[in-house]
Amino acid sequence: MRIYDFTLPTPHSGDISMQEYEGKVVLIVNTATGCGFTPQYKDLERLYEKYHEKGLEIIDIPCNQFRGQTPGTDDEIHEFCTLKYHTRFPQMKKSDVNGENALPLYAYLKEQQGFRGFGKGLGAFAMDKMLKSIDKNYQDNPDIKWNFTKFLVDRSGNVTDRFEPTADMKKLEARINELL
DSSP states (O other), X not given: OOGGGOEEXXXXXXXXXXXXXXXXXXXXXXXXXXXXXXXXHHHHHHHHHHHGGGTEEXXXXXXXXXXXXXXXXXXXXXXXXXXXXXXXXXXXXXOBSSSTTBOHHHHHHHHHSOOOOOOSSHHHHHHHHHHHHHOTTGGXXXXXXXXXXXXXXXXXXXXXXXXXXXXXXXXXXXXXXXXX
16 A cells, blocks of 8 residues: 555545645644644644645644544534634544544554654653553554644655654654655
8 A cells, every 4th residue: 555545535525535645745634623732733834834835735634532622523623723723724524543433544654653752841741641541551552642643744655754743843844844
């Protein structure tokens, strides 16, 4: 399988093929509208505005699997994002990223780039503590741990990087620049 073999459900018009993004640098993000990381929408939109013309695409996949932090309908989520953060990048249908109902694309992404930790700092410590209270061995599997986990795909369709929600957005931007 290649990343271009997958499709994603859109809110109103069926599916979109990942082939639409062939030759582009793609950032795939599972998002939430009521999460402590939700302000990252602002950073994502800034990256989209700055690099879209150079070949960056951002795919927003709302997900409600992490403490119900995306409770709205697809239309409500879209309205929230466009009004509050002025997002213009494509937003897919709200979907699961873990478990038996997860999008097949996410099984592929996690296989290509597993979990390597949250890094250092207060946010990383807080995520580790919270997740250990749910599953003391959470770090031993490739599952998505929380909202705003990002996968970066190069122009050839290789999943090159996984950025956890605690990752420095400047490091993400630097990596995007390298791939563009």
